[in-house]
Amino acid sequence: MKEDIRKNIDPEDVAGSEVHEFVTLNVGPTHPATHGVFQNVMTMDGEYIVDTVQTIGYIHRAFEKIAERRAYYQILPLTDRLNYCSSALNNTGYLMAVEKLLDLEIPKRVQYMRVIIMELARIADHNVCNSVIGVDTGALTVFTYMFQDREKIYEIWEQICGSRLTTSIGRIGGFERNWNEKAWSLLRTFMKEYPPRLKEFETLLSRNRIFLDRTVDVGAISAEKALNYGFTGPNLRAAGVDYDVRIAAPYCSYEDFEFIIPVGTTGDTHDRFMVRQEEMWQSMSIINQAIAKLDAMDDKETFNANNDAFVMPAKEKVYNDMESLIYHFKQVMGEIDPPKGEIYHAVEAANGELGFYIVSDGGRSPYRLHFRRPCFIYYQGYPDMIKGNLLSDAIITLSSMNVIAGELDA
Amino acid sequence: MDSNNNNFTVVDAPEGISGSGFFATRMDKAIGLARLNSLWPLPFATSCCGIEFMATMAPHYDMSRFGMERLSFSPRQSDLLMVMGTIAKKMGPILQEVYIQMAEPRWVIAVGACAASGGIFDTYSVLQGIDRVIPVDVYVPGCPPRPEQIINGILKIQELVHNESGRRRYSSEYKELLAKYGIE
Amino acid sequence: MFIINQEILNLTSEKLRNRFGEAILTEEIEMDMPVYVVKKEIIVDLLRLLYDDETLRYRFLTTLCGIHYPESDQPFGVIYHLHSLENNQRIRIKTFTTLEDIAIPSVTAVFAGANWMEREAFDFYGIIFTGHPNLKRILNVDEMDYFPMRKEYPLEDGTREDKNDDFFGR
Numbered sequence: 001m002k003e004d005i006r007k008n009i010d011p012e013d014v015a016g017s018e019v020h021e022f023v024t025l026n027v028g029p030t031h032p033a034t035h036g037v038f039q040n041v042m043t044m045d046g047e048y049i050v051d052t053v054q055t056i057g058y059i060h061r062a063f064e065k066i067a068e069r070r071a072y073y074q075i076l077p078l079t080d081r082l083n084y085c086s087s088a089l090n091n092t093g094y095l096m097a098v099e100k101l102l103d104l105e106i107p108k109r110v111q112y113m114r115v116i117i118m119e120l121a122r123i124a125d126h127n128v129c130n131s132v133i134g135v136d137t138g139a140l141t142v143f144t145y146m147f148q149d150r151e152k153i154y155e156i157w158e159q160i161c162g163s164r165l166t167t168s169i170g171r172i173g174g175f176e177r178n179w180n181e182k183a184w185s186l187l188r189t190f191m192k193e194y195p196p197r198l199k200e201f202e203t204l205l206s207r208n209r210i211f212l213d214r215t216v217d218v219g220a221i222s223a224e225k226a227l228n229y230g231f232t233g234p235n236l237r238a239a240g241v242d243y244d245v246r247i248a249a250p251y252c253s254y255e256d257f258e259f260i261i262p263v264g265t266t267g268d269t270h271d272r273f274m275v276r277q278e279e280m281w282q283s284m285s286i287i288n289q290a291i292a293k294l295d296a297m298d299d300k301e302t303f304n305a306n307n308d309a310f311v312m313p314a315k316e317k318v319y320n321d322m323e324s325l326i327y328h329f330k331q332v333m334g335e336i337d338p339p340k341g342e343i344y345h346a347v348e349a350a351n352g353e354l355g356f357y358i359v360s361d362g363g364r365s366p367y368r369l370h371f372r373r374p375c376f377i378y379y380q381g382y383p384d385m386i387k388g389n390l391l392s393d394a395i396i397t398l399s400s401m402n403v404i405a406g407e408l409d410a
Numbered sequence: 411m412d413s414n415n416n417n418f419t420v421v422d423a424p425e426g427i428s429g430s431g432f433f434a435t436r437m438d439k440a441i442g443l444a445r446l447n448s449l450w451p452l453p454f455a456t457s458c459c460g461i462e463f464m465a466t467m468a469p470h471y472d473m474s475r476f477g478m479e480r481l482s483f484s485p486r487q488s489d490l491l492m493v494m495g496t497i498a499k500k501m502g503p504i505l506q507e508v509y510i511q512m513a514e515p516r517w518v519i520a521v522g523a524c525a526a527s528g529g530i531f532d533t534y535s536v537l538q539g540i541d542r543v544i545p546v547d548v549y550v551p552g553c554p555p556r557p558e559q560i561i562n563g564i565l566k567i568q569e570l571v572h573n574e575s576g577r578r579r580y581s582s583e584y585k586e587l588l589a590k591y592g593i594e
Numbered sequence: 595m596f597i598i599n600q601e602i603l604n605l606t607s608e609k610l611r612n613r614f615g616e617a618i619l620t621e622e623i624e625m626d627m628p629v630y631v632v633k634k635e636i637i638v639d640l641l642r643l644l645y646d647d648e649t650l651r652y653r654f655l656t657t658l659c660g661i662h663y664p665e666s667d668q669p670f671g672v673i674y675h676l677h678s679l680e681n682n683q684r685i686r687i688k689t690f691t692t693l694e695d696i697a698i699p700s701v702t703a704v705f706a707g708a709n710w711m712e713r714e715a716f717d718f719y720g721i722i723f724t725g726h727p728n729l730k731r732i733l734n735v736d737e738m739d740y741f742p743m744r745k746e747y748p749l750e751d752g753t754r755e756d757k758n759d760d761f762f763g764r
Contacts, residue, residue: 028504029501029504030454030483030504030508031483032481032483036456037456037501056732056733057498057500057731057732057733057734057735058456058498058500058501058504059456059457059495059496059498059501060498060500060535060733060734061496061498061531061533061535061536062531062533062534062535062536062742062749064718064743065533065534065742065743065749066531066533066749068749069749077530078530080458081457081458084457084458084461085461100595100625128461128464144468144469147464147465147468147469147470148468148469148470150465151465151468151470154465164462164465164554164556165458165461165462165465165554166458166553166554225706227653227654227679228653228705228706228707229706229707230654230655230656230705230707241679243679248679248682249596249597249682341624341625342624343624343625343626343627344627344656344675344684344686346656353656355656355657355675357657357659357673357675359661368659368661370657370659370673372656372657372675376710376711376714377657377707377710377711379710380706380707380709380710381706405456405457406457406458409498409733499735500734500735532749532750532751533749533750533751534742534747534748534749534750534751534752535733535734535735535742538751538754
C-alpha cells in the first residue's frame with residue numbers, strides 16, 4: 001500500500017522540484033517511545049526512513065570486567081540486571097552455567113522448581129512487551145491492566161526470594177530456602193486467575209482492525225537474513241525458524257515437559273506479537289505440568305543439591321561437623337575450587353539464546369565471563385527492518401523487538 | 411446541584427487573614443500549595459528502576475493520586491526530573507542538557523542507588539552519582555526501591571515544593587549552586 | 595550438556611585438515627564442545643568453508659568475544675562459537691595474535707551479525723579487525739584512549755579523588 005501512495009505522488013506537483021531532500025532526525029537516547037536508552041539518527045525522506053545510524057552504550061556498566069573481580073556467587077546480582085524485565089531467567093541461566101563448570105548434579109525437584117520460576121519470568125517479560133506494543137499503537141489501557149498481572153508475579157517472587165524485580169533468585173546448587181506455603185498458594189491463584197485476563201487482552205488486540213493495520217507487514221525480516229544476523233528467540237521464530245534452546249539442547253529437565261514452539265511466517269510485527277502471545281500460553285501449560293509433577297512427588301523438602309563443597313550446608317551441620325564448617329567458611333569467602341577449563345551454556349531467555357561463556361583458571365572468580373546477549377545481537381538488524389517504512393512504523397518495530405537497554409550494553 | 415458524594419478531602423488552607431469576602435495569605439504559600447499537588451514529572455528512566463517506576467505509575471501503586479497524572483517527556487514542560495537508573499559517563503552530558511532545558515522552578519529526584527551514588531557499579535564507565543552533573547533535591551535509596559519508597563521520595567519533594575521561598579531561584583546561593591555544575 | 599554428533603564432528607575435522615592442514619594448530623574436546631585453535635590468517639576462509647558446506651552447514655554465529663592472556667606469547671585471542679542448526683552441533687574456534695600485530699581478518703562478509711560483536715571486541719581489547727566496515731567503539735565513550743578489558747587496567751575509574759583507598763583495603 002505504501003508503494004501505491006509513493007507512486008502517485010507527482011514530484012512536479014509538490015513544492016517545486018526539491019522534493020527528495022533528506023532530513024536528519026535524532027530519535028535520541030531520551031525518548032518516550034524508545035523504552036530504553038539508545039539513539040537512532042535517522043535520515044528521512046519526509047516520513048519515510050532512508051537509513052539509520054545507531055548508537056548504543058549509554059548504559060554500559062562493564063559487567064564483564066566486574067565479573068573478573070567477583071566470586072562466582074557474587075556475580076549473581078549482576079546477571080539480574082541484564083534483562084531486568086525477566087531477571088529470574090538470567091539468574092537461573094547463570095547458575096546452571098556455573099553448575100555445569102562445577103559438574104554439580106541437581107535434584108529433580110529443584111529442576112522443576114526452576115522451570116516454574118523461569119516460565120513465570122518469561123510470562124512477565126512477554127506481558128510487558130506485548131502491552132508496550134499496544135501502548136505504542138495507541139492502546140494505552142491494555143498496559144495498565146496487564147501490569148497488574150506482573151504485580152502478581154512480583155508477589156510470588158517476593159515470597160520465594162524477597163525481592164520484586166531484581167530477584168537474584170536461587171543459589172549455586174538450587175535455592176537458599178524451601179518455598180513457603182504463601183508462595184505456593186499465590187502461584188496456584190495466579191495460574192487460575194491469569195488465563196481469563198490474558199484471553200481478554202488477546203481478544204482486544206489480536207483481531208482488532210486498527211492493530212492489524214498498524215502491525216501487519218511492518219518491520220518484516222526474512223529467515224535467511226535473521227539467521228545471518230544471529231537472531232534468536234521470538235524474533236527469529238516469527239521469521240519462520242523453529243529454533244528454541246529448550247528443544248535443541250534441553251536443560252533443567254525441559255525434556256520432561258510437553259509444549260509446542262509457535263512459529264510465524266513473515267517476521268513482521270504482528271507475527272512477533274502473536275508468537276509472544278502464544279508463548280505465554282505455552283509457558284502457562286508448562287507451569288501447570290510442573291506444579292502437577294511437584295505435587296505428585298513425595299519429596300517436598302529438597303531445595304538444593306546435596307554437595308557441601310559448593311552448596312551452603314545446613315546450619316545444624318555447620319555447628320556440629322568440621323568439614324561443613326570449613327566448606328561454609330570457604331563458600332562465604334568465595335574461595336571455592338572450581339576446575340580449570342571453559343564452558344559455554346545457553347538458556348532460552350525471553351529474548352532468545354542467552355549464553356554464558358566462562359573461562360576458569362581455578363581461582364575464586366572467572367578469568368573471563370562473556371555474556372552472549374540476544375538483544376545486542378539482534379538489534380543490529382534494526383536498520384534493515386525499517387528501511388522504507390514510516391517513522392511510526394519504525395517505533396512499533398522497535399518496541400516489538402523487545403530491546404532492553406540493560407541487556408544491550410551490559 | 412445535589413451531590414451524594416461528600417466524602418472527599420480538601421487540602422488545608424495556608425495560614426492567613428480572612429474577613430468578609432477575602433482571604434489574605436503569603437503568595438509563595440499559595441503558589442507552593444498549587445504546585446505541590448500538580449507536579450509534572452519527566453521520567454528519565456534508564457534501567458531497572460525505570461521498571462519499578464512503571465509499577466509506581468500502574469494502578470496498584472498509582473502515582474496520580476499525588477497529582478502526577480501527566481507525564482511530560484519534554485523538559486520545557488516539566489517540573490520534576492526523575493532520574494531512575496544507572497547513568498553512564500556517556501549519558502552524563504545528555505542528562506545535563508535535559509536539566510538545562512528545564513524551565514524554573516525545577517526539582518530533581520534521584521531514584522535508586524545507581525542514580526544516587528553509582529550503586530553497585532563502581533566501574534570506569536558509570537557516573538558515580540548524578541550529583542556530579544546536576545544538583546539533586548531528593549535521593550531515594552534502594553536497588554530498586556519499592557514503589558512505596560519512590561512515593562515517599564515524591565512526598566518529600568512535595569514538602570520541598572510547598573515550603574520553597576518565592577525568592578529562592580533568584581538568590582545568590584542558588585546561582586552559586588548552579589555555577590558549581592557549570593550551568594549558567 | 596551439549597550432545598556431540600560424532601559423525602558431523604569427524605567430517606568437520608577431516609574437511610578442515612584437508613583444506614588447511616598445518617593452519618589448524620590444535621583440536622580437542624573441552625567438556626562437551628569441540629575446540630579448534632587455528633592461525634588467524636585463514637579464519638575467513640575457514641568460516642566460509644564451514645558455512646558453504648552442504649553437509650556441515652555451520653550457518654549460525656552464536657557469539658564472538660575477545661580474551662587477553664598477558665603471560666602467553668600470543669596474548670590476544672578471538673573466540674568464535676559456531677552452531678549448525680540442522681545437525682545440532684556446536685564448535686568453538688580460537689585464534690590468537692600478538693600485541694605488535696594485533697590485526698585479525700573480519701568475518702562480517704560471512705556473518706552480518708559479527709559486525710557489532712567485532713566492534714565490542716575492539717572496544718574492549720583493541721583488536722583491529724581488518725576489512726570491518728565501521729570499526730569504532732560501540733559501548734564506551736568515543737574519546738576513551740585505552741582498552742579497558744585488558745588485564746593491566748583496573749575496574750574502577752582511576753580519576754576519582756573522593757575515594758579513600760585506606761577504607762577499601764588497597
